[in-house]
Amino acid sequence: MAEPVRLTRYSRGGGCACKIPAGELEALVRGLGPAAGAADLLVGLDHGDDAAVVRLDERTALVSTADFFTPVVDDAYDWGRIAAANALSDVYAMGGVPLVALNLLCWPRGVLPLELAREVLRGGRDVARVAGCHLAGGHSVDDEGPKYGLAVTGTVRPADLITLDAGRAGQPLSLTKPLGVGVLNTRHKATGEIFPAAVAAMTMLNRDAARAAVAAGVRCGTDVTGFGLLGHASKLARASRLTVAIDTARVPYLAGARQAARDGYVSGGSRRNLDWVTPWTDFGSAGEAERLLLADAQTSGGLLVAGELPGAPVIGELLPRGEHRVVLR
Structure with missing residues (x-):
């Protein structure tokens, strides 16, 4: 065979x-x-x-x-x-x-x-x-x-158009899929280990999330893909001329993602994402592993929207432009 x-x-x-x-x-x-x-x-x-x-x-x-x-x-x-x-x-x-x-x-x-x-x-x-x-x-x-x-x-x-530049200070930020497919895919490539939850997340359409966003009157948002959560958040912040504040404890991750990051299964694309966002990001107390997870290159990730959606965690908010475009807290 x-x-x-x-x-x-x-x-x-x-x-x-x-x-x-x-x-x-x-x-x-x-x-x-x-x-x-x-x-x-x-x-x-x-x-x-x-x-x-x-x-x-x-x-x-x-x-x-x-x-x-x-x-x-x-x-x-x-x-x-x-x-x-x-x-x-x-x-x-x-x-x-x-x-x-x-x-x-x-x-x-x-x-x-x-x-x-x-x-x-x-x-x-x-x-x-x-x-x-x-x-x-x-x-x-x-x-x-x-x-x-x-x-x-x-x-x-x-x-109903949703764009990067329509954010307003005071709006909450919701994320419709957990992060971590990047490090799990990198582990899969290196070891052959299969992660069904990651495949399920990547094959799930953003259709229902988009419908909910339109119904809720959301006008600002993007999907989280190759530039990672930090990269796409920074693009939204620049386009809307606001600061994105992310509450790191509220960011959801797939099971095994944190361990994969600790074990070093981080793609070169994710490391480049982190290098790119570093000049305009206030990382607070976030360590390297968490920074890499937040910059992890996602494939078929969820929507990051300025508004609240049923079932989607609120992971931060939009603030008036300050010294930094993205702030972790």
Whole structure:
């Protein structure tokens, strides 16, 4: 019997940890403004929001995004589900509803069997089906390493749009999924140990959280993915010109995440996240392990929203701009 293929051995950085570092990305896109005639572009490159949004009329706007990454788990079907849920999350994070998606597949066809690629695509299809989003075709490339994700188009009512720059001082901050998938995935890659709770968290759609946020009148938020909680919180703080205060004791973690961090299973992407946010973060009494967990590169993480949602812990609040943009307490 052939030995099972460990897909994570074909990735330099699994999941959203393979992103270009935030600081480098900001420098890369700086000055690349919208094309001429973009008066109806409601959300573009200004603050690094989760998706682009174009107004169609007074009641409808188009939400467009793309997201793909290297294997985050060894199981091909689960990787497909995780990548699809992560891509769909960008639409949910804007308060929108995904309508149609296209597969984005890079595959080393001379190295890995096409049967595995089919399992990846099947996983993406099944998650899109749960989301009520059509998955129709896409694009594939023969590449040195496997990568998968979706290009997603959805809609949102302009009045319901959730963006990074709409925060107001005094609003609470809620987080809809626990942290820790990054360190658990890094441990999985190193040891082969499987963490079902992490897979369940990554494959859970942010659909219900987005619906609850829109119903609650939330207008400021983002999803927590490759730049970690601290990275995405700092982007929100800068865009809204406020300080984000995080109560570290209230931040939820998956079982085993703290131990994985203590054992050193921290990705290079998470360490780069911490380096990036350090100049404008007041860490208080938080030690290195906790700092790394708060900067842990999440894959298909939850929503971080300015408001209270049923079942989601309040982990902090927005304060008037002070000396620091993010404060741990």
